[in-house]
Amino acid sequence: MPNTLADWLTYLEKLHPKTIALGLERVAQVKQRLNLQPDFPVIVVGGTNGKGSVCAMLESILYAAGYRVGCYTSPHLLDYNERVRIAKQPVSDAELCASFAQIEQVRGDISLTYFEFGTLAAMQCFIGHRVDVAILEVGLGGRLDAVNAFDADCAVVASVDIDHVDYLGDTREKIAFEKAGIFRRGRVAICADSDVPQAIRTQAQQVGAELWCIGSEFGFARHEGQWDYRSKIGSRSAMPYPALRGAFQLNNASAALAALDALKDKLPVNMGVVRRGLVEVELAGRFQFVPGKPQLILDVAHNPHAARSLAQNLANLPPAKTYAVFAMLKDKDMDGVVRSLDAQIDVWLVAGIDAPRGATVAELSHVLQNAQVRGEVKPCASIADALHEASNRAGENDRITAFGSFYTVAEVMRARGMRGG
Incomplete structure (x- = not known):
């Protein structure tokens, strides 16, 4: 069995015949063998672009509120450990190696991709550390992505556009159908794309999810040096602009706040904490x-x-x-x-x-x-x-x-x- 994290990652890259193999059956079987059953809220974030920013803002606000936050994102820039963070700190090599070893032990003859292995290892770390909340970023699409092996207490689709056409389809509607696969019955599903694809609405209706769309159930207004957020739950005024720069960051910030509104009974956050989280958010490589x-x-x-x-x-x-x-x-x-x-x-x-x-x-x-x-x-x-x-x-x-x-x-x-x- 590999010893170092570098050895493990090399091993995982070669393990599965395909780099990307969408489908939940294999990952769900291994999840069951590991008995990975989170007893904390899970927020799943998908979208063509913006999902990393939404995850970063949620992580920053919830951390500022004093919650023990697990955050799983991809890809990494320099070190694999960037993908799995607890309380804003990357998980250690030793811990990742221990998780990989346990997964390797129980998977038997079930083949897993690099991403599937990583997703299971992340959740294992979060459960082991008894986090208060886990934020999971979808790797590709949603419906058949490994992250979707875990039920979202709140699901967010940050945006829908054309990318990964070989796997997700070549129209916004086909791609939206895949992304809406993370929605769950009786849970809030959030769409922060101002041009909501029909497939998002249809899927939410068929699944029985409560759909909140930007511009109707929640939204924002820009002002000089500050902005206002409103939703069906309430409003937050005179907010500081997020530390992440860019034209679409208020869409992303609004999506994060809508998710917090949806989970307010489980994860209450006050206004001061939201402000601090927005000002302190960091995300490398986004403008x-x-x-x-x-x-x-x-x-x-x-x-x-x-x-x-x-x-x-x-x-x-x-x-x-x-x-x-x-x-x-x-x-x-x-x-x-x-x-x-x-x-x-x-x-x-x-x-x-x-x-x-x-x-x-x-x-x-x-x-x-x-x-x-x-x-x-x-x-x-x-x-x-x-x-x-x-x-x-x-x-x-x-x-x-x-x-x-x-x-x-x-x-x-x-x-x-x-x-x-």
Whole structure:
């Protein structure tokens, strides 16, 4: 049996014939053998984009309220432990190894993917630590995702857009159907996408979930320097803007507050705690500003919806020459991302990603050429080289933006000696 966390992760990557294998049967069987039955509220958060931000805000507010919070998110940027946090601290290597060993012992001949193993290990850690609440971020879709082996006391869909078409379908309605698979009978289901797909409404009705949609059952109003939240439960006024920057963060913050409204009897939080949680929230790689000059912005945007959001956020900043450090996975909509950001980028410094699904420099350069981007395009040997080139060329009033993938942001963070999580 593997000894170190690194050994375990290598083992898990090779264990299952497919990297992604959607379906709940295998994970549910092993869950039963482990007797994983949480006796605390579980909040499940899905969505094409924004789910990481909703999880981070829920974690920050509930932690500020004094609850012992378990939070499971993916993917990680630098260290696997970032995925499993208790009281805002990553779980230790030793604890993850012990959980993996126990799962390995009971699974018998049932094959599990890397993500399924990780999901079961996270819940095992949360139960072992007797957390007060667990926040689980969906890995892919919802209906057949390993996280959905656990019943949500409140389910959140942050947004619905096109991504992962090979697994989830190629229309918003098909994707919405998959995401709504996390809804449960008699529980509140929250949709923070202002254009609610019909499939979300239909699924909620069929399952018997109580659906709250942004703009009707809850919503927000923006003001200079503050914002107001309202829901069918009540309102919270003069709130500070969340520490996470970006155009859609009030949608995400409202979704988090709606989830807290839905669970107010089990997890009461007061106004002061909500304010503190919003101000103290942290999430690497989401329109993240790195101190220093030239300005460096990190964003994991890797689909057109997220790229449009990044473009809007960049357009809201004071004008500056913008250098892109750009790398993507080839199974993503590379053309859609490039076209969404074309107007904001002056120089594209393009690199390949050294991973099985990584796009090569040649493939990305070809996409940029076909899109006839207005900016200069320069191929680079690696993401670190692209960052080095950008840093050398950019003046102190210019801007560098690294985006396209979690890999892109992680490599820039490594090159800068930053911490993840």
